[in-house]
Amino acid sequence: xxxxxxxxxxxxxxxxxxxxxxxxxxxxxxxxxxxxxxxxxxxxxxxxxxxxxxxxxxxxxxxxxxxxxxxxxxxxxxxxxxxxxxxxxxxxxxxxxxxxxxxxxxxxxxxxxxxxxxxxxxxxxxxxxxxxxxxxxxxxxxxxxxxxxxxxxxxxxxxxxxxxxxxxxxxxxxxxxxxxxxxxxxxxxxxxxxxxxxxxxxxxxxxxxxxxxxxxxxxxxxxxxxxxxxxxxxxxxxxxxxxxxxxxxxxxxxxxxxxxxxxxxxxxxxxxxxxxxxxxxxxxxxxxxxxxxxxxxxxxxxxxxxxxxxxxxxxxxxxxxxxxxxxxxxxxxxxxxxxxxxxxxxxxxxxxxxxxxxxxxxxxxxxxxxxxxxxxxxxxxxxxxxxxxxxxxxxxxxxxxxxxxxxxxxxxxxxxxxxxxxxxxxxxxxxxxxxxxxxxxxxxxxxxxxxxxxxxxxxxxxxxxxxxxxxxxxxxxxxx
Amino acid sequence: xxxxxxxxxxxxxxxxxxxxxxxxxxxxxxxxxxxxxxxxxxxxxxxxxxxxxxxxxxxxxxxxxxxxxxxxxxxxxxxxxxxxxxxxxxxxxxxxxxxxxxxxxxxxxxxxxxxxxxxxxxxxxxxxxxxxxxxxxxxxxxxxxxxxxxxxxxxxxxxxxxxxxxxxxxxxxxxxxxxxxxxxxxxxxxxxxxxxxxxxxxxxxxxxxxxxxxxxxxxxxxxxxxxxxxxxxxxxxxxxxxxxxxxxxxxxxxxxxxxxxxxxxxxxxxxxxxxxxxxxxxxxxxxxxxxxxxxxxxxxxxxxxxxxxxxxxxxxxxxxxxxxxxxxxxxxxxxxxxxxxxxxxxxxxxxxxxxxxxxxxxxxxxxxxxxxxxxxxxxxxxxxxxxxxxxxxxxxxxxxxxxxxxxxxxxxxxxxxxxxxxxxxxxxxxxxxxxxxxxxxxxxxxxxxxxxxxxxxxxxxxxxxxxxxxxxxxxxxxxx
Numbered sequence: 001x002x003x004x005x006x007x008x009x010x011x012x013x014x015x016x017x018x019x020x021x022x023x024x025x026x027x028x029x030x031x032x033x034x035x036x037x038x039x040x041x042x043x044x045x046x047x048x049x050x051x052x053x054x055x056x057x058x059x060x061x062x063x064x065x066x067x068x069x070x071x072x073x074x075x076x077x078x079x080x081x082x083x084x085x086x087x088x089x090x091x092x093x094x095x096x097x098x099x100x101x102x103x104x105x106x107x108x109x110x111x112x113x114x115x116x117x118x119x120x121x122x123x124x125x126x127x128x129x130x131x132x133x134x135x136x137x138x139x140x141x142x143x144x145x146x147x148x149x150x151x152x153x154x155x156x157x158x159x160x161x162x163x164x165x166x167x168x169x170x171x172x173x174x175x176x177x178x179x180x181x182x183x184x185x186x187x188x189x190x191x192x193x194x195x196x197x198x199x200x201x202x203x204x205x206x207x208x209x210x211x212x213x214x215x216x217x218x219x220x221x222x223x224x225x226x227x228x229x230x231x232x233x234x235x236x237x238x239x240x241x242x243x244x245x246x247x248x249x250x251x252x253x254x255x256x257x258x259x260x261x262x263x264x265x266x267x268x269x270x271x272x273x274x275x276x277x278x279x280x281x282x283x284x285x286x287x288x289x290x291x292x293x294x295x296x297x298x299x300x301x302x303x304x305x306x307x308x309x310x311x312x313x314x315x316x317x318x319x320x321x322x323x324x325x326x327x328x329x330x331x332x333x334x335x336x337x338x339x340x341x342x343x344x345x346x347x348x349x350x351x352x353x354x355x356x357x358x359x360x361x362x363x364x365x366x367x368x369x370x371x372x373x374x375x376x377x378x379x380x381x382x383x384x385x386x387x388x389x390x391x392x393x394x395x396x397x398x399x400x401x402x403x404x405x406x407x408x409x410x411x412x413x414x415x416x417x418x419x420x421x422x423x424x425x426x427x428x429x430x431x432x433x434x435x436x437x438x439x440x441x442x443x444x445x446x447x448x449x450x451x452x453x454x455x456x457x458x459x460x461x462x463x464x465x466x467x468x469x470x471x472x473x474x475x476x477x478x479x480x
Numbered sequence: 481x482x483x484x485x486x487x488x489x490x491x492x493x494x495x496x497x498x499x500x501x502x503x504x505x506x507x508x509x510x511x512x513x514x515x516x517x518x519x520x521x522x523x524x525x526x527x528x529x530x531x532x533x534x535x536x537x538x539x540x541x542x543x544x545x546x547x548x549x550x551x552x553x554x555x556x557x558x559x560x561x562x563x564x565x566x567x568x569x570x571x572x573x574x575x576x577x578x579x580x581x582x583x584x585x586x587x588x589x590x591x592x593x594x595x596x597x598x599x600x601x602x603x604x605x606x607x608x609x610x611x612x613x614x615x616x617x618x619x620x621x622x623x624x625x626x627x628x629x630x631x632x633x634x635x636x637x638x639x640x641x642x643x644x645x646x647x648x649x650x651x652x653x654x655x656x657x658x659x660x661x662x663x664x665x666x667x668x669x670x671x672x673x674x675x676x677x678x679x680x681x682x683x684x685x686x687x688x689x690x691x692x693x694x695x696x697x698x699x700x701x702x703x704x705x706x707x708x709x710x711x712x713x714x715x716x717x718x719x720x721x722x723x724x725x726x727x728x729x730x731x732x733x734x735x736x737x738x739x740x741x742x743x744x745x746x747x748x749x750x751x752x753x754x755x756x757x758x759x760x761x762x763x764x765x766x767x768x769x770x771x772x773x774x775x776x777x778x779x780x781x782x783x784x785x786x787x788x789x790x791x792x793x794x795x796x797x798x799x800x801x802x803x804x805x806x807x808x809x810x811x812x813x814x815x816x817x818x819x820x821x822x823x824x825x826x827x828x829x830x831x832x833x834x835x836x837x838x839x840x841x842x843x844x845x846x847x848x849x850x851x852x853x854x855x856x857x858x859x860x861x862x863x864x865x866x867x868x869x870x871x872x873x874x875x876x877x878x879x880x881x882x883x884x885x886x887x888x889x890x891x892x893x894x895x896x897x898x899x900x901x902x903x904x905x906x907x908x909x910x911x912x913x914x915x916x917x918x919x920x921x922x923x924x925x926x927x928x929x930x931x932x933x934x935x936x937x938x939x940x941x942x943x944x945x946x947x948x949x950x951x952x953x954x955x956x957x958x959x960x
Contacts, residue, residue: 065721066725069718069721069722070602070603071603072603123551123552208689208918209688209689209691209912209913209914210774210912210913210914210916211689211691233918234774234913234914234916234918237916237917237918238549238916238917241545241549241917242549245546245549294714295718428689429689432689433608433689433690433714434688434690434714436690436714436717436718437714437717437718437721438688438713438714438717
């Protein structure tokens with residue numbers, strides 16, 4: 001091929017690209033897409049009605065209750081999680097969904113084992129506790145040491161000369177939000193740096209009925225690992241008062257926690273194949289794994305099951321949008337988004353086909369709409385889709401999707417969405433034995449399912465995919 | 481003595497009685513008593529200021545924290561309760577109160593011992609539980625039996641043919657109040673009557689983070705005693721769902737609970753002796769014992785300590801009312817008002833000298849005034865005294881004192897009072913491991929102390945005792 005011909009071809013190609021982009025631009029920026037969305041009003045109303053007031057009323061709640069009552073908690077690495085995945089795959093198939101399958105992921109296998117913490121001075125008192133995910137155990141005979149109680153990392157730094165050989169007790173205040181407080185859960189690192197032999201951390205919650213909360217924590221390379229656990233607000237505050245009075249506090253800590261080699265788990269996928277653009281997908285998701293406490297109903301059984309329900313509602317109405325609807329049950333979220341990360345790596349080559357990736361992982365308390373992260377044009381479109389939820393008043397809209405598992409897609413500028421809920425009590429139960437069906441409400445789950453169903457269906461059925469910011473991927477779009 | 485002389489004496493005596501009564505009537509029903517109360521406005525303001533904004537600010541909270549942190553829970557029959565009583569007697573003396581002493585009471589001595597409840601079918605699940613006060617234990621090997629889950633006594637009756645040999649699980653709804661629900665805590669009796677081998681009762685609370693609550697329960701004569709415990713809302717609801725699905729539930733229950741012979745305990749008394757009528761008393765009170773969970777800070781350390789504080793405030797201002805102020809820390813309230821009943825029996829002969837008997841036993845959440853039980857004339861007087869609390873807005877008034885320990889005095893028509901508080905969260909923590917200093921608020925305790933101090937002081941300093949209804953006692957008053 002001569003250079004001249006090559007230049008002509010390049011020019012033709014450029015003209016085609018620009019033409020396509022202009023067409024897309026028109027489609028995004030004229031009113032057609034909003035007309036399209038309005039034309040989905042009846043379908044949206046049917047999905048809503050089926051979910052909150054029709055044959056599917058209470059269905060997601062009942063499905064979740066049966067699931068969590070049967071399996072209880074489902075921690076990564078456990079046989080129980082894999083059994084629960086087998087069960088879900090079977091149920092999704094029975095529900096008539098398509099392409100139901102698991103996608104293999106290697107996940108951590110941490111086992112809590114026996115654990116106890118006992119204050120032995122100034123008096124005997126059993127501390128309610130939960131070892132933190134990934135913690136090492138104590139020696140078999142346990143650790144008996146004096147406690148150093150601090151209210152903050154700063155205080156630990158100031159009092160570092162007192163820390164050697166002590167069990168560091170963190171009595172940090174709840175700083176108004178989980179995000180502002182959760183750094184303390186990795187208190188083992190600063191505790192170890194100053195010579196602490198273990199750390200006991202006030203649970204990351206604003207409210208307690210003597211409730212310990214577990215969760216992940218992160219050791220650092222080159223900092224000696226020490227056993228680490230959460231205790232209750234009540235006990236942390238009590239020991240802080242005792243220390244302030246000058247009482248010597250001695251604690252005996254015993255933890256048999258152990259990390260075994262990684263094991264195979266699976267993300268679970270179920271679909272309704274798109275009728276015209278099956279390779280393009282709208283994702284709804286939640287994670288199927290939980291910590292080894294409670295039932296993992298709120299974190300995040302409900303997120304996974306309303307995602308299933310979104311597809312189930314579409315299927316029950318015999319609908320099939322242009323694009324594929326895909327429900328994903330992530331595995332090993334709690335250990336650091338392990339399943340979600342593997343999925344992103346396996347599928348990021350196909351990123352241009354991911355239209356919208358949604359997730360629910362902050363419970364389903366009083367769902368009121370959607371959080372969405374995307375560019376201005378996409379935001380306008382999704383906001384218009386959310387307006388179709390007015391029959392149930394779920395039209396609240398935030399311009400930030402609050403995500404965990406789907407953060408990789410968000411970081412890659414793929415449009416992402418999250419269920420908008422009231423999180424004021426979420427952290428009362430989070431990672432505790434209080435995370436059970438008792439905190440779930442069937443009407444809330446019906447509303448949440450309707451929100452996911454309507455947004456996913458409408459977006460998947462529009463003429464065009466949502467516009468998105470430029471990414472590193474090949475599918476760069478010019479006009480948004 | 482001739483009959484004539486006798487008749488003259490009788491006539492003179494009658495004239496004297498009528499004269500006294502008329503004088504009393506005038507005193508009660510003219511405005512003098514309200515003028516008297518208004519004349520106490522400055523003293524009331526001083527007591528309030530000292531408590532909420534002066535040198536005594538936080539004092540009752542700090543005293544209670546030091547006490548419950550030192551001793552933890554204090555169950556009747558325990559050496560720990562007696563040690564805590566010794567401590568309190570010492571502290572009351574150090575505080576400068578008078579006639580500080582214990583009055584002996586024989587109290588029950590029930591010891592929980594090791595206990596566990598495990599669901600072994602349809603899957604292994606550890607049930608959080610607390611044996612109920614006075615429960616018998618299981619045989620050493622425990623009891624393994626199928627569960628019969630019922631939602632009510634009525635359902636148990638209807639399904640009595642299914643109950644033989646089963647562990648009866650009560651999943652009663654919270655009926656809107658403690659009073660309407662607490663009968664289920666003695667579910668062992670109906671369970672045993674239909675052949676049940678143990679009872680597991682949903683905890684008497686509207687809210688739970690997997691929290692079991694203990695409490696008293698009452699076996700009946702001629703009904704075989706069976707082991708009985710409370711489980712959590714979460715587990716009761718889960719087993720109800722399982723049973724509704726037709727799952728067979730099998731539970732292994734092990735309880736080493738044992739009732740030992742009664743032991744000596746003490747009600748604790750402290751006073752500020754009256755300056756003109758020391759034999760007449762106004763009582764403020766709470767109970768010092770607790771269940772063997774948490775710290776017994778809310779139930780009822782706070783009630784006992786604000787009673788102490790009421791006297792302490794009066795003492796710190798160097799005041800001494802006409803009548804005696806008496807603080808009483810009851811013992812063994814939880815086992816059935818044991819200390820209070822003994823005290824009533826020991827002192828009822830002196831009933832005419834008990835002017836007003838007050839109590840705080842529903843926590844100190846947002847105290848807003850006083851509940852009072854007495855006749856119309858007494859109500860008007862006490863309401864006027866409560867009006868002196870307007871500097872802290874604590875002027876709410878209810879015409880029913882909500883009492884436990886002082887019910888014997890109330891039944892005998894002695895005027896009784898109770899702290900008015902917000903009880904909406906009280907039963908979240910009641911009889912659970914969540915009853916700790918964390919639920920207490922120092923400002924609330926300062927306000928509560930001020931309420932008791934002002935009402936007790938003013939009533940004790942009036943010219944006359946409160947009018948009361950006729951009782952069976954000798955001190956019958958004519959005009960009220």
